[in-house]
Structure formats: structure tokens, C-alpha cells
Amino acid sequence: MIELKTPKEIAAMKVAGRFVGSILKELQETTKVGTNLLEIDDLVRRRIESRKGAESCYVDYAPDFGTGPFGHYICTSVNDAVLHGVPYDYSLKDGDLLSLDLALSIDGWCADSALSFVVGDNPNQEDVALIKCTQEALAAGIAAAQSGNRLGDISAAVGEVAHGHGYAVNMEFGGHGIGRVMHGDPFVPNDGKGHHGYKLRPGLTIAIEPWFMKTTDEIYQDTGDGWTLRSSDGSNGAHSEHTIAITDNGPEILTVRE
Incomplete structure (x- = not known):
């Protein structure tokens, strides 16, 4: 069921969104060669526990596409x-492509955002291009999220950027209400047909999240942790995401990284 939010409810989501954005910005600025993934997880835990009304959306999350609670x-x-990478005892190396995806709620209202970046001083330029493509696709999807447009306009905008850069698009996972x-309705695929699908209305809040892999569109689930999704051919992937609201004045990003 697709629910439209009131301006007051969108304002409450914006509080959660800014908190998500601030944590992701902090992590991007402080993560370096040698940072352990468990350190990142612990920092997020501490930030959530220090914020009144904040709760993790992940700790007890157990959908059918994972194995037990995350x-x-x-x-x-x-x-x-x-996608869905489980933090484990791994210290990041120079040149690692890291994607961070964070969702939490404050006073019952959720926000979800993701970013990717290369750790260290020696990035692979193909990784840089892949990350840039997800960012461009996200911007295109947000620009298409205008009241009166259709859900397919968002998907088509995202897919057009991906295909223009030569990347294939996996349709199993995408954005969401x-x-x-x-995670709620509607599902927001990362490719689609313009002028088709649900008509966008003020009050609709969705997460748009382009994610692409370098040389494939096929994934498999890591049997070791039962959650992490990996590219079928071992090529790197990147992921960008914002939670937005459809308004009479255009799309509004709720997960800004101030």
C-alpha cells in the first residue's frame, strides 16, 4: 500500500534524514586505510544510541532475502x-571501493541513504567512473521525481545514465517507498519505461538507489554470512542513494549530508 505523507510527517522524516546524512558524511571523512569495518559499525551504533528517539532499522531486520536478523x-x-554487506573483521586497504548504506528511524520515521568512495590515495579510475555513474543516475532519478510524472520516469532516467556509461542494470533490487x-511500496526499479507506472503525487516519499557493477548485472548471495550480495564475476560495484519527498515545488532530498 502506497501512503502519502503530510508536510508535518515529511518534516519528521527530514530530521531522521539529516541524521543519516551527517553520519555518512562523518564516515566518509574519517574512513581511511586501516579502518576496520567493525569500527565503522561501532561508530554508527554509538551515534544512534546517543540520539534521543533514534533506532537502527537493521539490527533486528529479517526479510526473506536475508538469512536471519541482519x-x-x-x-x-x-x-x-x-549490497547488504555485513560488517566483519576486515581492515580496509588502499584502493578498496567501499559502499556504505545506512537506514535508521527517529521517533518512528525512517530515512535511508548510501554512498560509495575509494579508500586511500590510489583509486582505480574505473572504480571512480563507476561511482560517478551511480551519482549521476541518482541525480537524474531525483530530477525526474516531479509531481505528475510517473514512477517509470524515475526508473527510465536512472537506467538511461547507466546504459549511457555502458553498465548493465540488475532489476532484483532497487529503490522503495x-x-x-x-522498505515499503512502491518498488522503484533502476531501469524502466518512461510515462508508465504509478503517478507521482505530493506526499510520496521514496528512496532512489542506483547501484551498478562494472562488468555484469548478475549477483549471488554470500553463503558465509547469508546477506552480502556479490557480483557474479568478481567485478566491483557502487551504490548511491537518497530518501526524497515529492512536493508541489519539486523533489526534496531528505538525507542531505550537511
Whole structure:
């Protein structure tokens, strides 16, 4: 069921969104060669516990596409791990491509955002291009999220950027509705047909999240942790995401990184 939010409810989501954005910005600024993924998870735990009304959306999350409760506070996906990466005892190396995906709630309202960056001083330029593509696709999807447009306009905008850079698009996972729950209707694919699908209305809140892999669109689930999704050919992946609201004045990003 698709629910439209009131301006007051969107304002409450914005509080959660800014907190998500601030944590991701802090992590991008402080993560370096040698940072352990468990340190990242612990920092997020401490930030959430220090904020009144804040709760993790991940710790007890147990959907049918995972194996048991996720049990951590953030997704940390490294290199060929493209989504749902479980933090583990791994110290980042120079040149690692790291994607961080964070969702939390404040006073019952959720926000979800993700970013990718290369750790260290020697980035692979193909990784840099892949990350840039996800960022451009996210911006295009947000620009298409205008009241009166269709959901397919967002998907088509995201897919057009991906294909223009030569990347294939996996359709199993994508964006989603968000509000009182982290994952709700509608599903927002990362490719689609313009002028088709649900008509966008003020009050709709969704997460748009382009994620692409360098040389494939196929993934598999890591049997070791039962959660991490990896590229089928071992190539790197990248992920960008914002929670937005459809308004009469255009799309508003709720997870700004101030």
C-alpha cells in the first residue's frame, strides 16, 4: 500500500534524514586505510544510541532475502560486495571501493541513504567512473521525481545514465517507498519505461538507489554470512542513494549530508 505523507510527517522524516546524512558524511571523512569495518559499525551504533528517539532499522531486520536478523547497524560493502554487506573483521586497504548504506528511524520515521568512495590515495579510475555513474543516475532519478510524472520516469532516467556509461542494470533490487517502515511500496526499479507506472503525487516519499557493477548485472548471495550480495564475476560495484519527498515545488532530498 502506497501512503502519502503530510508536510508535518515529511518534516519528521527530514530530521531522521539529516541524521543519516551527517553520519555518512562523518564516515566518509574519517574512513581511511586501516579502518576496520567493525569500527565503522561501532561508530554508527554509538551515534544512534546517543540520539534521543533514534533506532537502527537493521539490527533486528529479517526479510526473506536475508538469512536471519541482519544484526549490525550499517551495511559495509567492499569491492565485489555490492549490497547488504555485513560488517566483519576486515581492515580496509588502499584502493578498496567501499559502499556504505545506512537506514535508521527517529521517533518512528525512517530515512535511508548510501554512498560509495575509494579508500586511500590510489583509486582505480574505473572504480571512480563507476561511482560517478551511480551519482549521476541518482541525480537524474531525483530530477525526474516531479509531481505528475510517473514512477517509470524515475526508473527510465536512472537506467538511461547507466546504459549511457555502458553498465548493465540488475532489476532484483532497487529503490522503495519509505516512511514508518524502511522498505515499503512502491518498488522503484533502476531501469524502466518512461510515462508508465504509478503517478507521482505530493506526499510520496521514496528512496532512489542506483547501484551498478562494472562488468555484469548478475549477483549471488554470500553463503558465509547469508546477506552480502556479490557480483557474479568478481567485478566491483557502487551504490548511491537518497530518501526524497515529492512536493508541489519539486523533489526534496531528505538525507542531505550537511
